[in-house]
Amino acid sequence: MKVFCILSDERAFRSKSPVMHTTVLARVGIPGVYVPFMVEADRVGDAVRGLRALNIAGANVTVPYKETVVPFLDTLSADAKEIGAVNTIVLRNGILEGHNTDCGGFVDALDAQCLDPRGASALVFGTGGAARGVVYGLSKMCRANVLVAGRDPRKTQELTRRVGGEPVPLDALRREAFSVDLVVNATSVSNRGESPEAADLVSHLRVEGCRLVVDLNYGRKYNFWKRLAKRVHADFMDGLPMLAYQARRSFLLWTGVDVEVGEFVDALGEGA
Secondary structure (H helix, E strand, O other), X not given: OEEEXXXXXXXXXXXXXHHHHHHXXXXXXOOEEEEEEEOOHHHHHHHHHHHHHOOOOEEEEOOOOOOOOXXXXXXXXXXXXXXOOOOEEEEEOOEEEXXXXXXXXXXXXXXXXXOOOOXXXXXXXXXXXXXXXXXXXXXXXXXXXXXXXXXXXHHHHHHHHHHOOEEOOHHHHHHOEEEOOEEEEOOOOOOOOOOHHHHHHHHOOEEEOOOEEEEOOOOOOOOHHHHHHHHOOOEEEOOHHHHHHHHHHHHHHHHOOOOOHHHHHHHHHHOO
């Protein structure tokens, strides 16, 4: 019996990853379970070290700990090291390996949406671990032209120096129109109740030629990113396709079994 998990704060219990991965494990005949673990911010190191003590075969890491876990791992894949964020941990021969499947999973999801990101232009909101994976996937893997918007200019500058793209001030987004193929929300905010300021900004956002708006969150009501897509006549995609594609990559790292992404999509539907 193999045990897998997701590490987060209280949001671990709202994640669809446990039902998705447990369903896929059963379908491919691997005895195992996938469970959520809520971790306090000052106990992240203890939680990561505990993976080895408990012989946890693999873990996902989601907001807000994708960057926090990095110092507690034994080794990082090349992309995780460059990005500075980890969403997948593998325990192999007693060694805790950190990987980032967000970047490839995001590009996979765009390809499935029939939007080729290679050489495209994008506007990405956010400066956390999810944003790092998205910007890296677009700028380094796809050579896209990426603008990055964040509340903290220092964090935005640091992100673009590390993984690519160019920072854009929030006040410029209020004043100017931008020509982009793709808008991506990599923050945790999707409705007015979570951030009236962000809702107002997005309601006045001018993005000419936008073909797709992506919100990495899922299951949010009154989503102002979805309203943006409708206003600019663009397609809309929430975070579930990316979740399925990054999960496929994580599953392969943990088990060595390459499962068709449709199995993960179907499992998400069963957990709805």
